[in-house]
Amino acid sequence: MRKHVFMRIVNALSANDRFFQQRPDGNGRLSFSTLQRCTTALRVLAYGTSTYSVDEYLRMSDTSIRHSLKSFVKGSLNDINVLQRSPLFIEILEEYAPAVNYTVYGKEYNMGYYLADGIYPAWVTFVKTINAPQIQKHKLFAAQQESCRKDVERAFGVLQARFAFIKRPCLLWDRTMMGKVLMTCIIMHNMIVEDERETYLNYENIIAEFKEDNPTSISGEIRDRATNIALKNDLIEHIWQNFRN
Template sequence: MDTERLLRESYARGFPGMMGSIDCMHWEWKNCPRAWKGMYQGRSKIATVILEVVASQDLWIWHAFFGTPGSCNDINVLQRSPVFSDICEGKAPEVTFNVNGNTYNMGYYLTDGIYPKWATFIPAIKHPQTGKHKLFTKKQESYRKDVERAFGVLQARFAIICQPSLAWSTEILWKIVMACIIMHNMIVEDERDGYLHYDATEFINDQPQNVAESSTSNNNQPFTVRSGRLDRLNLNGYMENRNNVRDRETHIALKNDLVEHIWGRFGNE
């Protein structure tokens, strides 16, 4: 994943530090063995297998976790997912960005309301009342559709995952899904320059002075990215990173800063 490019696109859209949108999709498993059906079927009484995906604006899928029984919800999938493994183990690239005059050092994902209030998740406001909250919710919900579009394009391109699966094992299902995602990303990479209609660097340079100053205090750049940290894994460091990912106070502060940032940037439209 090109972290710098991803963050540049996120800044151009008004969400500094956004790493993409995360969500889950159910794939019906028609030939699920009878002995496993109770484990793989939920309220719909249909056996399904869940695919968790993180997608960026250009529909590039850079995280995919597949194989969780369909009876689980998004939260159960999240507890098993390796999406934050690199962060907890100290191997993820260091990301620093500034929002509303405050500095943060961890990217975040746009989610729906079911995800927990962690520092790495930013959902919409459930019942927006003020103009600021309504504008933030409108922007968040429109940009979070990236992952839904990615699911739709993936199924439109590969009919095999649009129809109920006829395979007999989860290993075969996993191979099918991963092959489709790899080919999907190859198509996106080949066509990316054709449907990105803006240059984020030009957009940043054209920003008003107050926006540029509020975005950072380091050479008028909206963010900085350092190479991945390869420190030896230790329990104390792992638990500290894990707690930072799940920090509720950081979630609230970042969300409030994003509300102000979105209002200051798009409030006059």
């Protein structure tokens, strides 16, 4: 994480969270600074160490370090709220998206889709697996869909490499807090990727390839449950025709 990204987090917490604001304590002495509290939380997340291992380095007690970590992650969002705020879905949620045209089982479609699990809504842009499939056609579809999703799940290994806290046995006992820690790591990972993407090889070429000057209006279509069901059924038939042997 580069310095300006770290300072962006520090400044946002200092401006919006009273816990991270440096104030006098009961004895008139200044409390820990925003930099101390944020550095503490990030070191625990990045190195996966216990709070005792950084207390001497940052001159903070174990209790203060735990409070800093919990306060640092308490504002995290759940999956569905992140969906509503994700840059990936901004144009889709505003009912505009780049034109994507393809044919499945003889039918034309004009919106791309993402492989998802059961928590996501039944939108045209999400294709979910079939839970407990009974017939061979459905079993083949579920196997193909889930095998492709594994490629996405491997990206979790990248997240673990960046934040050792989620790679090692969890130091927290509260399940809700565990989820907030994971979401915080995902958000910070995305911030780092966004900040460093200009250093990626051929990044500009990729952007130029997918940039749309005049996005296609998809007003009213994205939440069409009937189209979602039709697309899923067509994909089932397409996979059965092409991969059953």
